[in-house]
Amino acid sequence: xxxxxxxxxxxxxxxxxxxxxxxxxxxxxxxxxxxxxxxxxxxxxxxxxxxxxxxxxxxxxxxxxxxxxxxxxxxxxxxxxxxxxxxxxxxxxxxxxxxxxxxxxxxxxxxxxxxxxxxxxxxxxxxxxxxxxxxxxxxxxxxxxxxxxxxxxxxxxxxxxxxxxxxx
Numbered sequence: 001x002x003x004x005x006x007x008x009x010x011x012x013x014x015x016x017x018x019x020x021x022x023x024x025x026x027x028x029x030x031x032x033x034x035x036x037x038x039x040x041x042x043x044x045x046x047x048x049x050x051x052x053x054x055x056x057x058x059x060x061x062x063x064x065x066x067x068x069x070x071x072x073x074x075x076x077x078x079x080x081x082x083x084x085x086x087x088x089x090x091x092x093x094x095x096x097x098x099x100x101x102x103x104x105x106x107x108x109x110x111x112x113x114x115x116x117x118x119x120x121x122x123x124x125x126x127x128x129x130x131x132x133x134x135x136x137x138x139x140x141x142x143x144x145x146x147x148x149x150x151x152x153x154x155x156x157x158x159x160x161x162x163x164x165x166x167x168x
Contacts, residue, residue: 001088002088002091003088003089003090003091006085006088006089007089030043030044031043031044032044032052035049036051038053038064039053039054039060040052040053040064041053043070050065050070051063051064051065052064052065052066052067052070053065053066054066055067055068055107057107058107058110058111068103068105068121071121072101072102072103072121072124073101074152075101075124075126075150075152075153075156076099076100076101076126077152078150078151078152078153079099079101079126079128079146079150079152079153080097080099080128082145082146082149082150082151083097083099083128083142083146084097085149086142086145086146086149087132087142090138090141090142090145092132092134092138092142093132093133093134094130094131094132094134095130095131095132096130096131097128097129097130097131098128098129099126099127099128099129100126100127101124101125101126101127102123102124102125102127103121103122103123103124103125104121104122104123105119105120105121105122106118106122124156126153128143128146
């Protein structure tokens with residue numbers, strides 16, 4: 001898809017969302033269960049179920065996906081699609097790309113060892129190495145636009161609400 005095709009595909013959608021703002025509210029959903037034993041949650045993913053469990057640093061095994069890794073994987077998926085879309089809209093050819101997300105979590109926060117230590121992944125950085133002829137100013141614009149329009153990245157700025165209620 002090139003910039004012209006992208007604009008043609010998105011133009012009627014943008015117009016609809018301008019004139020009918022409520023139609024732009026798109027529900028998203030994920031579900032998980034305690035289908036497997038142990039300290040795990042089985043998440044129903046696009047490519048099939050994924051069993052999430054404790055990181056080995058918290059007493060888990062390497063047999064289960066760590067939630068921190070899953071978080072970074074979701075971020076990379078969104079960032080990659082966003083980067084490709086922004087580059088296409090700008091007419092920037094990216095012949096290939098390798099993306100990586102890194103961060104750190106201090107397990108003392110999760111385990112309650114030190115209440116001053118934050119719980120969660122901090123210092124997250126997404127790096128994209130791209131094969132392109134674009135100049136440095138264009139790469140900077142791609143980075144800022146990807147950051148601005150990446151749904152997962154922007155969603156990390158707001159904490160979710162947790163509700164636990166009795167089944168039935």
